[in-house]
Amino acid sequence: MSYIELAADLRSAIEQQDTAAIRHLVAEMQLADLAEFIQHEQEDTTLSLLDYLPLDERASAFGYLEEETQSALAAEMDDATLAELLHHMSADERADLFKLLDEARQQGLLRRLAHAEREDIRKLASYEEGTAGALMTSEYVAVPAEMDVATALEKVRRTGPNAETIYQIYCVDDEGRLTGTLSLREMILANPHATLASLMVEELVVAKVDTPQEEVARLISRYDLMALPVTNGGERLVGIVTYDDAMDVAEEEATEDMHKSVSVGKLEGGLRSASLFDLYRKRIVWLVLLVFANIFSGAGIAYFEETIEAYIALVFFLPLLVDSGGNAGSQAATLMVRGMATGDVRTRDWARLLGREVSVAIALGLTMALAVSVVGIFRAGTEIAMVVAMSMVLIVIMGSLIGMILPFLLNRLGWDPATASAPLVTSIADAVGVLIYFAIATAVLGLPA
């Protein structure tokens, strides 16, 4: 059954207070679906659907909930229940939940946890949000490289239930430094008496605790890793980030970049769960800034007031010309920004890409000039059509260059290239477009005496 069907059944079971049906449906649902239901469709908040699950599944399901819901549910639990839940959660999700609690609550909970767990939470919770440290889990299988395969497999069996993944095994030396890695698959297929050292791969892809999370996701995706080992300042292995967390980060980062492409700031949670005030706040800043940016276009128009009054027909073509520059520029900017985000475009490619963009922009400009000159001749005669066509070519080229250069310029200044949004590029291209258009018009048509 699909989520939609299960959710409908669960809704009606809840309405009819049919406990047996609720229990059956909750058991049958994927945990991610149950989490979505609790978050977005459950109206009766006094009913705790999670209580229908055995403790370990309850702990897993909890990890699927959004932070806001986690906080709300945690607030309703007493310390003993919450400590029990934390104990059953995976190390990374546990640390994330812990960070949501206020300090008094944190202290109360730490007292209830075993020493090792306490230290683990403290350490994982100490890394800055958005880094490999904050993303990683401390539950991995690490063994000495001298160990033989059979002994290592035995160790995997023992640590298995608690590790986030047992499919990638990490070899460490006496000081905990990462020396190599091998997969469970290689171990299973190997001679049981071989040492891990003879099987392990030593060319490692590794992140540091302060590696930004988008870089972590990029590494996991680029090298098709199941998990990425994370080391501290030295070479000591302190955690791993698994592919499923990398997928979430990649999606989150793509969403953030798409939002930035229209000058929307980072929203906590999705569009559906964001508060109205947050939606307002993350949109208004750039909208107001852009109002002021557009004053330049207005000022440009005012400057050419006499030309406009003399040839009022010019105004007909104004939106079409300036928008074309903005559109071509937005395209160039977004192509660059996305290329930089995926790693397809590197800074050293810039000069070559700029050259390509100029060629493409000339071709785009000429085609669009052709299209617009048909309209121009029909509407306003040959002379104005010529002005419009010439302006179009120049405006499209300038717009494209602005869109192409802005992300690199921002990157150089240490800003996020994604700040070069469609609205920002459009505003700049608009102002430039106004100047180009009316300057050409004044030059070609002349001012009436």
Add this chain to the structure above:
Amino acid sequence: MSYIELAADLRSAIEQQDTAAIRHLVAEMQLADLAEFIQHEQEDTTLSLLDYLPLDERASAFGYLEEETQSALAAEMDDATLAELLHHMSADERADLFKLLDEARQQGLLRRLAHAEREDIRKLASYEEGTAGALMTSEYVAVPAEMDVATALEKVRRTGPNAETIYQIYCVDDEGRLTGTLSLREMILANPHATLASLMVEELVVAKVDTPQEEVARLISRYDLMALPVTNGGERLVGIVTYDDAMDVAEEEATEDMHKSVSVGKLEGGLRSASLFDLYRKRIVWLVLLVFANIFSGAGIAYFEETIEAYIALVFFLPLLVDSGGNAGSQAATLMVRGMATGDVRTRDWARLLGREVSVAIALGLTMALAVSVVGIFRAGTEIAMVVAMSMVLIVIMGSLIGMILPFLLNRLGWDPATASAPLVTSIADAVGVLIYFAIATAVLGLPA
């Protein structure tokens, strides 16, 4: 060593024709890095770096290359070499490469392959691009549910070297129908005499061969799967899609959506490897269409020519007002489109989200009206400032509604909601903005007799 350093070393080893150093560096590099080097940095195309690798690694590295490079390298190999390479590639990558070849070549190669391989390639290559069928591999571990754990583990050891993943095991009945799944981890930790049926999960997340690839990626990400089983029209298991392919699809789809958000069509390969003509072709279509769309704005301005001539000061505020509507609209559209793509927004949420958007848009409009009226009073006096402020509120609300409604409307019509790009929304909002502004101006200021 990072990719940048390794690539620099490899470049100089190639320049100095230092074969020993080349061999050493190629062995040390990650296959993904070697593929990038071959694709983007190797100038001497007569040198085949892949030949420095053992055959199985060469086959894996080949899978990292872009289609264009794969075609070019395959064209230089004779049938025997290519057949040998195909034999060592994973089933899904093999089928992808096979599809790139012309028919004569395909027939020649099929003759050289073993029967089972031939059938496998034929079948996998037959699915439509962009579906689960085209993405999946046929190399998975399937066992009868009645088997006990020890026997199944033995089977995993035997099929291991050829399977894409051995970490998820699929249980099938006599007719090959999928009945359940369990992980290698569960098997390793379980009693060796237990039957798989007693351990397996029966609530399965499954795709069909014609499930679109973006849906496949979404399922794998949502349910944190390592692999997603794919069934044919019946319930018969025919393949699996692994998480690493899902990550690539998710990235590809996000890139496509970002490009669509500025009206750029789907590019084959990245920005860096796209041909100039492809870049032109994928941008020009909408750019020209939008030129014509913007004629409506021009026509609107022309219609109000008298008002403009009477109050030329109005033109100063024109770019700022119409752009504000376009910007707010682009924001609303992109928030929707991305929300729909990630599954955060469902069609049934639409009415509620529309209500929220109206509230937010009113708040945005009022704030922006306040900002612009300061400029308005300073520049053009109270009366025009009032016109501008009133227009701003209405234009922002209308722009937001257009941006919000368009993706849903397109979706309803069976189009991709991502077609509601920033440039398209801006063009529509511009035309509406022109009408609102000059209509209000004419009504408030009146026309000179």
